Amino acid sequence: MIVLDSHCDSPSQMHRLRNFGIDNARAQVDFPKMIKGGVDASFFALFTPNTLTNEQAAELADKMMAVMRLQVGENADKVAFAYSVEEVYMNKDKGLISILIGMENGSPICGSLDKLRDYYRQGVRYLTLTHNGDNDICDSCAGNHRWGGLSPFGKEVVAEMNRLGMIIDIAHCADDTVRDCLKYSKAPIVTTHSCCKALASHRRNLTDELIKAIAEKGGVIQINFYPVFLSDEFANDPVYQEVDDRCGEIEKEFRACPSNPEYFAGWQKGLAELESLDRPSYKVVVDHIDHVVKIAGVDHVGLGSDFDGIDVTPAGLEDISKFRIVIEELRLRGYSEEEITKIAGGNFLRVMKTVQDIANQ
Secondary structure, three states, X not given: OOOEEEEEOHHHHHXXXXXOOOOOOOOOOOHHHHHHOOOOEEEEEEEOOOOOOHHHHHHHHHHHHHHHHHHHHHOOOOEEEOOOHHHHHHHHHOOOEEEEEEEEOOHHHOOOHHHHHHHHHOXXXXXXXXXXXXXXXXXXXXXOOOOOOEOHHHHHHHHHHHHHOOEEEOOOEOHHHHHHHHHHOOOOOEEEEEOEOOOOOOOOOEOHHHHHHHHHOOOEEEEOOOHHHHOHHHHOOHHHHHHHHHHHHHHHHHHHOOOOHHHHXXXXXXXXXXXXOOOOEHHHHHHHHHHHHHHHXXXXXXXXXXXXXXXXXXXXXXXXXXXXXXXXXXXXXXXXHHHHHHHHHHHHHHHHXXXXXXXXX
């Protein structure tokens, strides 16, 4: 069994000076925690917000790529990069965790297919087309429906990603963008970190219609751990909203100057306050898995925590060291070992291999 987390925003935290070689207090991801949690592979996503210009986004992505390569290199006894499904299995045989590279938001490609190809050469194996805003490629679920789905350039991006063997990730995309990707992509598409709208109404979540359509094309829905996406009750709780708004301001200070010990301490205090809230249980993550299985089958669901990109986590699933609790809950609900192997990582690796095979035809 390969246990794979398809979305961690860890390069952002590396850029904020976290040392991934040690077990950090209140960190959601570092290498010792990944070992403790039995995680064999994780996509580390180069996240850039839509508030940046394309050029600023590219500069930030390049900085995160550099610090990620540095930290992986410094911990070669624990982790190694993987750029294919085969390398994931090779690394596991060597006792190493695989770090795969994703990119969240297409702004860094700067409207250029050449830049997209360059990121592929650097190891990026999926692209989340946008984030919380429309961009040159497509409409976001949080945008203004600028294109009505994919832009003309976005259709070129989809075709080039198919040619390269890069996975198309529709997390954060508007529904019409998802439909366009299903229409124009020759390969299966994924969402690396989303939940089910039937269980929680957040705009980021997927309707049953789209879950079925992604599955019919051979894709996979990787369930997000963010309580706001898991539970309307939590998302709408005024106590959570007040604490989150206040902690968001603290995080801005820390993000602007991560070397300032006062800002770091303030952010740690904010995380502790968020953790003290009455949060949805890790069992709700498995409720969302159950729903995808019911709607689309066990071959089309997996795990995409969004760790290091979320400020609050499910109760019992505070960081990646506790990943095993999800696997155990699947067993308690009667899933077979074969089914758990698929959900834990096999489904995503199957899609990754399919995307690569289509590119090689």
